[in-house]
Amino acid sequence: MTAATGLRCIDCDRLHPLEYILSCPDCEGLMYVEYDVGAASQVPFGRLEGAGVWRYAQLLPIANPDHFVSLGEGQTPLIETPRLAREMGLDRLLVKFEGSNPTGTVKDRSTVTAVAAALQFGFDRIGVVTTGNAGSSLGSYAARAGIRAFVFSSATCAKPKVSHIAAATPDFYLYDGDYDAMIGGFDSVIDEGTVFDAGATRNAYKQDGKKTIAYEIFEQMGLQVPDFVIYPIGIGEALLAGQRAFAELKAAGHADSVPRPVCAQSTEADTVIRALETGGPLVPRTIGHTVAEGVAVGDLGPKGEWVLRVTRDDNGLGAASTDREILDWQAKLVRLEGIWAGPTGCVTLPALAKLVRQGAIPKDASVVCLVTETGLKDDAEPAAMTPLAPTVENVRNILLS
């Protein structure tokens, strides 16, 4: 049923069979799954059967429906946000709210294809290094599939995520230091081959789950694509997968154009934004602390140059935001539209505001802003409040004031 035909190397352009390989056997380049354009052109968008991510199974790299693990991910709302648009200076703004996924983040989309691929290739162990959300997601989906999940999560991970991961898997470890310190060692052990890779660095099967964001946007907009899509950039999976899916829609004759991608990062971890501004290559940096823990990545590894290339090829933009700006827009989003997202999910908002203010994104552009995480698992200490005594007088004084 899948239209996948092979793994294409982004460097040497050779096509390899659909096996479990993490880099090109010829040149060690990164690879992506290629699909048959003729088959893709026959996908009946707008009239597809089935729910969630597996609705798009033809354009995902899993052959056997027995491996379609699911907890009801995907099919997240694309929300018209008129008050937020006004605050941004836009005529219209659509928010793709990924907090409605089963574990509250966009990660569920790629976790399902990672776990499904582990089953496809006969693995009973899968592992990930995470700042929190990816581990929370993998713990749940591996349990769902009945395989063993090894999760290495940053010690700074929010408590609700720690509780969740600990409940889902006994093979859960916290690590000191940031993501960049941990991922190199993890990848080298993954190469020894006994544990399936659910990391964001290389696995082409995992990344493809995030293509479904683009397909959903396309269907939810009535078989149209927007002018701009704003992506948060940690390792850049959402952008790489989303832009490729949009490109596939165009190549297959479903869409007329590809949206311009916008990279959103924290000022504390802004390597892609710096490269876009200077026009130069990506330079890894030591990151500072940011409230947006999901994008707290200073060394994007081999995917960094790919993110930069796609962004430039697709005429993209970028902007970085301070923690203050992220938290301000988090508050605006819920106060104006009732959407409660975590700081990682809100890193896209000040970036968009900045680019609109600068005139780089025109007022009348069609814009979809990804908000990739629920606010519900944030354990930031709330401001202190003094409880009322539960009396009629107290209620009356407040309600009838």
Place this chain on the structure above:
Amino acid sequence: MTAATGLRCIDCDRLHPLEYILSCPDCEGLMYVEYDVGAASQVPFGRLEGAGVWRYAQLLPIANPDHFVSLGEGQTPLIETPRLAREMGLDRLLVKFEGSNPTGTVKDRSTVTAVAAALQFGFDRIGVVTTGNAGSSLGSYAARAGIRAFVFSSATCAKPKVSHIAAATPDFYLYDGDYDAMIGGFDSVIDEGTVFDAGATRNAYKQDGKKTIAYEIFEQMGLQVPDFVIYPIGIGEALLAGQRAFAELKAAGHADSVPRPVCAQSTEADTVIRALETGGPLVPRTIGHTVAEGVAVGDLGPKGEWVLRVTRDDNGLGAASTDREILDWQAKLVRLEGIWAGPTGCVTLPALAKLVRQGAIPKDASVVCLVTETGLKDDAEPAAMTPLAPTVENVRNILLS
């Protein structure tokens, strides 16, 4: 477009017009919205257009689509859970996971119709007393609709919920004591009429949003109804709305039967279970502390007798669970199926297990168990863990052990 015809009193059976009244003008009884059976019989289940709760707008009491406030609620997954079924001693078990709603709970379904009704009747203020989840939901949806939300939340409310409500509305107050102490005063001030009632005690418009659980189950099961539905009982809204919706489906000729309802409560707040066991009336009690804060209600008010009547009329069952049992089944749910739910959401699981063990629910019954809340907003302190140093050796020792 709505097939609603009036408000029917559950005590004197008189029909009143669709106005904003909270109790019967003749006898002060509770009321529910009645729908035209002929119109209901024409609703094309399985082929309806639109997403989420408003997909069922014909069977909801809001006339004007301009009032259909939404954040993408409803359309939650109905998950086949084979490992959990085996653990329960059932052949098959379906979990309706409400944690995928925008604020992570089933409350979003009734909040949308409460806020839509506030708009319908021209209110710009709406209020609720809550143990947490309903306030989290109302804060978001009132913001979305651009009206002012007054939220009174128990001081024991989990921190992620406090942060969310505080971010969504400036009119947020914590109260000391339990829900029972607060709700009486609140209801008496609501009767003065300047603030729209989003409480669970009386508002028929609010309650109807929860009918959509039943419609979704019916559609997701291929236009069938299960033999049993397991409901958590706080005030009993989900059961009252769900069973009425199933009864409407039968009356309109869509379904052949009505599922038997099962009431699940905490042993610390078990008034309905006690009444079912003794066969007597409902006796309010002072509640103890329970981890299932959403069902921490010892005085169900006027709805209590109604819940009992419906449960008995529909040949229902009930069982209460200790905190230990609730937490055990919370752990089993995520370890066996990857579904991460809060304690309130898991109060249904040990109740079901108990009734299966007792033979009250047969092994081969068709069962849908509601799991009404995500685990992501739980701030229970996770067990202490010592972080690893991020070295290749540490990763290798763990992954290749």
